[in-house]
Amino acid sequence: QVQLVESGGGLVEAGGSLRLSCAASGPIHSIDAMGWYRQAPGKQRELVATITNRRRTDYGDSVKGRFTISRDGAKNTVFLQMNDLKSEDTSVYYCNAILTYYDTTRLVTDAIWGQGTQVTVSS
Numbered sequence: 001q002v003q004l005v006e007s008g009g010g011l012v013e014a015g016g017s018l019r020l021s022c023a024a025s026g027p028i029h030s031i032d033a034m035g036w037y038r039q040a041p042g043k044q045r046e047l048v049a050t051i052t053n054r055r056r057t058d059y060g061d062s063v064k065g066r067f068t069i070s071r072d073g074a075k076n077t078v079f080l081q082m083n084d085l086k087s088e089d090t091s092v093y094y095c096n097a098i099l100t101y102y103d104t105t106r107l108v109t110d111a112i113w114g115q116g117t118q119v120t121v122s123s
Contacts, residue, residue, distance in 0.1 A: 002026035002112055004095045008080075009117030016121075017083045022095030022114055024076040027102040032109075034071060034078035034098075038091035038119075048093065049080060062088070087123040092116040 008020040024031060035050030035058075047060045049069035057069055068081040078095065095114035100107050 002028060002099065002101045004097055004112055004114035006093070006095045006114045006117040009093060009119045011120045011122065012085055014085060014087055014121055014123045016085055017081070018085065018119060019082070020080040020093055020095075020117060020119075022078045022097075024097050024099065024112070028076060029100040029102055029107055031073075031076060031097055031099040035096050036069065036078070036080045036093055037096055038089075038093045039116075040091040045094070050096075051078060082119070085119075085121045087121050089119060090121050091119060093119050 003026055004022050004024050006020060006022045008018060010018060012018050031053060033050055033052045036048040037045050038048050039045040048063055049059045049067055051057045051069045051071045066084045070079045094116045097112045099112060100109045
């Protein structure tokens, strides 16, 4: 079974930094892209950052210049370095991967989500 396990969330003061990690495990054939999304109470889930297997990156407008996404392809892991955190960054952060995995005798391509990790920024 393919799964994503996130870590690194927590409580930080405004202006501080956190680093999130997300590791994919299971019978993975390949990963096309990994990324982070976030969802605050009462709001829609929004893009934070994504990175493709060719290391092309994309960022949400509100985090550009403050957050950096990177990836360790050999370990199927994606990182999100978050600097200059603001109270409005408080949210549950979800890891996402678009990947192909082995399902008995066939390959399946799907989007997989992690369980989410809470990031709280105090002002």
